[in-house]
Amino acid sequence: MPLPASPYEERLTAPRSWWLVCLLVGFAMALILLPFGTLPLLGGLVGGTAVSAVVVSSYGSIRIRVVGDSLIAGEAKIPLSALGETEVLDAQGARDWRTIKADTRAFMLLRAYIPGALRVMVTDPADPTPYLYLSTREPERLAAALKAARTSA
Secondary structure, rough: OOOOOOOEEEEEEOOHHHHHHHHHHHHHHHHHHHHHOOOHHHHHHHHHHHHHHHHHHHHHOOOEEEEOOOEEEEEEEEEEHEEEEEEOOOHHHHHHOOOOOOOOOOOOOOOOOOOOOEEEEEEOOOOOOOOEEEOOHHHHHHHHHHHHHHHHH
């Protein structure tokens, strides 16, 4: 059975500057292999750039979605019935909740290059996780999508 259309979907892509770093890694590999000749130099340039680009791409491929009666955050799939109140966090609030206020039992989908976040309380008594911390560029929109999906379910 196909899943219904998602009212919210976001990919937490890596910043553009990280792609420049991939090129710099390729140049560094080329310089390391320079004493071995031109062919190893080119191999280092291409190989170093490609490997670092794969790493950046996989790190930035994580998604947050609200689909049907579930919140899908990365590999986690949480039913909306297990979720409670949401709290939109600005840059300072997000920093506090991922450092000094953080609970080690919390589920954290953390991307430090994204300043905003959403904290969602977990109300399931069988789940030891107190809350979800989700890095998101649009925390208000995600909170609204969760609220809308809970009321329609």
